[in-house]
Amino acid sequence: MTDATDTSENVFTVEHRVPTAEREARNGHRGGVLWFTGLSGAGKSTLAFSLDEALFADGYHTFVLDGDNMRRGINADLGFSPAHRSENIRRVGEVAALFAASGTICISAFISPYRAHRAQARAAAGDHFHEIYVRAALETCERRDPKRLYERARAGEIANFTGIDDPYEAPDAPELVVDTDRLSVEESVRKVRAYVHREFRLT
């Protein structure tokens, strides 16, 4: 038993955070952010969840951030105004960076149409950031239209819809491009998985 003075001394102890490198060594792979960007309907979520399953089966520590778990939770206070969309992406970038620091491969699946927002997410995660452009022609996405969003945007029911009346700023130098116009989901997963093996494996 120590007395309060000893305890007090301990409060002054420099706090030691387990370094990310040690967590990565334990996991056998680097942590990082796989930042999917692309039009609605390009296949970001489908690819994110299929990749997550594949990487988990490979032994990676992974986690997906998407509209479902972000918009219902930490971003439940945000709407879809330009300021709120910006704040939505900012927070996703910061949460993804925390997961990367914990040694996890964090897959984020958001349209994230503006270069400036993606640059901010990259700045949050630093070297851990990998921008993956999930690319499909607007016509393809509009033909797929799984959630009938393009239909509603064309009908004027949704304003500022990316690709219709709001710009999508394509990445200048993404770490990887996945063309879902011509690649199946399986082929797309294979491509990103090979990239992850190359870039993240430590063993």
Add this chain to the structure above:
Amino acid sequence: MTDATDTSENVFTVEHRVPTAEREARNGHRGGVLWFTGLSGAGKSTLAFSLDEALFADGYHTFVLDGDNMRRGINADLGFSPAHRSENIRRVGEVAALFAASGTICISAFISPYRAHRAQARAAAGDHFHEIYVRAALETCERRDPKRLYERARAGEIANFTGIDDPYEAPDAPELVVDTDRLSVEESVRKVRAYVHREFRLT
């Protein structure tokens, strides 16, 4: 090679999230939130980092959320007004819940003085939430005063300081109490570590 029609079909595939239980089985332990609450100077951060090291050495997947990585990142837009302190804790609770869902044991170290805020954090994480009251008498904390915050609060330089001119609402039914008035850091770590072994281990 499949054509766009096949790809389009795949977009309609139900997205399958790797269940938390599968991630936990892989890790050999449950995910969860260890929510430290207590006065400034009670030893939350010191205990959080010491526990993190100990649990990491034991093979657990852990991560600490504290003022350093939250206030500089996702909560960099927040100040210390009552509304912002509330929003700060809300976001910590949501981020902690995401880490728990990923199978990680997330240790959060914030004063979090209000019961209502802690109840919100518990609601975000559900069954994964473990409230740990890091308890020390105000006099002890004020005597330690590692950051000279009590001194400044007494001098009127900091307003709404918990324990001085803002209330600390002690937990009604915390999962665990750690009395740092009488336990050393090592003894405190041992107590929480034993709790984690009991509550989180799967193997």
